[in-house]
Amino acid sequence: MEEDTDFRIRFSSLCFITDHVGFHGTIKSSPSDFVVIEIDEQGQLVNKASDEPIYKVNKMLPEPNNLAKKTKLDRQNLSFEERSNQELSTLAGCSDGDQIHAPGSEKEDTIKDGTSEGEEGNIDVLGSLLDEKTDELLSQFACDVKERWDSKTELIGPSPEFSLGRILDKNQRTILHSAIRQKFPFLVTIGKNSEIVVKPNLEYKELCHLVSEEEAFEFFKYLDAKKENSKFTFKPDVNKDHRKAIHHFINKKFGNLVETKSFPEPNYSADNPSVVITVRFREKAHKHRKRSLLECQERKVIYTAFTLRKENLEMFEAVGFLAIKLGVIPSDFSYAGLKDKKAITYQTMVVRKVTPERLKNIEKEIEKKRMNVFNIRSVDDSLRLGQLKGNHFDIVIRNLKNQINDSANLRERILEAVENVKNKGFVNYYGPQRFGMGRKVHTDQIGLALLKSEMVKAVKLFLTPEDLDDPVNRAKKYFLQTEDAKGTLSLMPEFKVRERALLESLHRFGMTEEGCIQAWFSFPHSMRIFYVHAYSSKIWNEAVSYRLVTYGSEVVEGDLVCLDEDIDDEHLPSSKVHLVTEEEESANTYAIRQVVLPVLGYNIQYPKNKVGKWYQEVLNRDGLQTCRFKIPTLKLNIPGCYRKILKHPCNLSYQLIEDHDIDVMKEGSYIDEATLSLLISFDLDASCYATVCLREIMKHDF
Structure with missing residues (x-):
């Protein structure tokens, strides 16, 4: 696939805010040269071993039995837990949004277990509840649908439907729903304000492409009866791919209601490799009875927090590995922020449905993957992105050299650069790791395809x-x-x-x-939205560079400024964002450190100057002029936010060291430049990038 160069920008074209010369050097020579430690909301470094939790502690809860072992089918279902409730609640004969038959999907028309008493009983029920003409018209409607399907004639236009009219008695409606579906499994019934509407059951037709009509007929009758502990078995099948297609169909359509398993026939052999698929209802999550307080506590979702140390490991890969070892899915993990791959990183995570004891049991296994977990404790809830104060960095920059054609003293260049950024700050760009720099396809390109609902293209880019x-x-x-x-x-x-x-x-x-x-x-949701955020981040980087080139460090009319400097970027409400007036520009009311720019979304305002026009031109260029920054099919909403264009490193300290003996450089001593390295430590606010701060210091792209 060709690289989509029109939609990306190289860091080398982004401008700087400071005017020193800078120097060359190498970062991330090894993971130990780049150590990242998360700072929690209380301002504590999370790498400190402590028995004190940073969140409110739960009482220790027993582990649910069903979590210790999960079938493959269970995990497949869970991996799609964020799909719409409409699809997950689909049961027998329920594919359209207004169809009912999922437990609790319609309060008015509920169907009790065991209402079916066989086809003959249901025929009598229909005859007793429907007048003769309605009963005949219903039978004729069923025959018409069946004849269309049998003749392979496609239904043209909207799906046909037949109304039984309004039936005020709730019990009668309940009985009719079940009776019709038992007699005509190839039909579905829908409740609409006491009215019962009958439609073709498209899932029935789809299943008939996989199994015999007799099996499809009996399977849908089985589903509707919902008899506890009952099973349904399809005919023996020797074709593995065909069995897999049946498994997939049932799991996709009715996976929240039933589960499927394959069993070899009693006379199974190489000559007769027949296997049967058995379907059974899933165990009910809740029994309809009063529970004691202890029982309610036992059913409460378990959350376990821990500090994760990883080395030279991508974060999503680490989460995926932990999920496999714990028998959960990646979306069961939550975290406050993403961390670098080529580094040693410490961060807090929370995992659902796993007890502290269970997490401790895998400590030895995950060490082989260059991971460690500690500070393990029970907590009340999951983490959210941005739920941290910032990050602490300990970085070694090796092979220090002057910029090309710069003959000044290297030591003086380094001191000048570090002090300049310490005092003046750096442009708050999103770092190159957010975009997968150095790869053929960047994360922002995938995000743009998702925003344009080009799902196939997004998959191919990935x-x-x-x-x-x-x-x-x-x-x-x-x-x-x-x-x-x-x-x-x-x-x-x-x-x-x-x-x-x-x-x-x-x-x-x-x-x-x-x-x-x-x-x-x-x-998981956090990973899906990551790609969209990458596109918004790329545009923000271009916008702030354009803003600084166009207006410099002066605050001008039409700029957006933050009125409360104590609020971090990710939670800056629109009420705290102010549009600079002509009078305020003349009076120099605001400083450049207060200027913010919007990160794309549906709930932001744009600057009222050349920068605002630039945003609109870029959206037009990328085909997003009508984009609402909502992707309903992926359940993604992107409200946007505001981000300060400048940031300052805090608690900055630095030393020049010699690689061979790591001695601190003494004042006035001479050190061979080829052996000189810089050890620098600082804290950054959440969502700031150390590589961007170093870029401003060194005036050098990595």
Whole structure:
């Protein structure tokens, strides 16, 4: 796939705010040269081992039995837990948004277990509750639908429907719903303000493409009866791919109601590899009885917080590995912020449905993956992005040299640069790691495709290979050539958790627009929205550079300024953002440190000067002139926020050191420049990037 260069900008073109010369050097020579430690909301470094939790502690809760072991089917269902409630609550004969038959999906028309008493009983019920003409018209409607399907004639236009009229008695409606579906499983019933409407059951028709009509007929009768502890078994089948298609169909349509398993026939052998698929109802999550206080506490969701130390490991890969070891899914983990890959990082995380004891049990296993967990404790709730004060950085910059054609004393250049940024700050760009710099496809390109609802393109961009000959990129190349998700899965290494999750979904749902939408739901919400935020971040970087080139450090009419400097960027309300007037510009009322620019979203205002016009031109360029920054199909809403264009490092300290003996440089002593390194430490607010601060200090792109 060709690189989409029109939608990205190189960091080398972004301007600086300070005017010193800077110097050259190498960062991240090894992970230990770049240490990141999260600062919690109380201002404490999270790498300090402590028995005191940073959140309110729960009483220790027993672990639910069903979490210790999860079937593969359960995990597949859970990976799509963020799909719309409408789809997840779909049951027998319920594909349209207004269809009912999910437990609790319509308060008025509920259907009790065990109402079915066999087809003959239901025929009598229909005859007793419906007048003769209505009963005949219903039978004729059913025959017409069936004849259309049997003759392979497609239904043209909207799905036909037949109304039984308004039936005021709730019990009669309940009985009619069940009686009609038992007699005509290829129909569905819908409740609308005491009216019962009958429509073709499109799921029934779809299942008939996979199994015999007799099996489909009996299966939908089984679903409607909802008899506890009952099972339904399809006919023996020797075709593994065909069985898989049946599993996928039932799991997709009715996975919240039933589960499927395959069992070999009693006479199973190489000559007779027959296997049957058995369907059974899932155990009910709640028993309809009064519970004691202790029982209610036991059912409360468990949250366990911990500090994660990882080394040279991408964060999403770390979360995926932990999820596998704990038998949960990646979206069960929450965190306050993303951390660098090529670094040693410490951050707080919270995992749902896992007890502290269970997390402690995997400590030895995850050490092999360059991870450690400590400060493990029970807490009341999950974390949210931005729920931190900032990050502390300990960084070693090696191989220090002057800029090209700069003959000044290197030591003086370093001191000048560090002090200049310490006093004047740096341009608050989003860092290159947010965009996957150095890759053929950047995260912002994927985000733009998602904003434009180009789901297939977004998937292909995500799976675009680099120009490397390794297993991961060979697998990606194979996929783009063939779109064979199953074959690509066999080539994709196990540690590529995100890629495998996406491919499993594509194998399940297909490489269609709808299939790609479902595939994106294999990622947790935080990961899906990450790509959209990457696009917004890229535009913000371009905007602030344009703003500084156009107006410099002066605050001008039409600028947006923050009226409360104590509020961090991510939570800056519009009420605290002020539009600078002509009079305020003349009076120099505001300073450059107060200027903010909007990060794209549906709830922001733009500057009323050249910068505001620039935003609109860029949105037009990228085909987003009508974009509302909401992606309903992916359940993503992007309200936007405001971000200060300048930031200052806090608690900054630095030392010049010699690589061979790590001695601190003494005043006036001479050190060979080739052996000189800089150890620098500082704190940054949440959502600020150390690499961007270093770029301003060094005047050097990495």
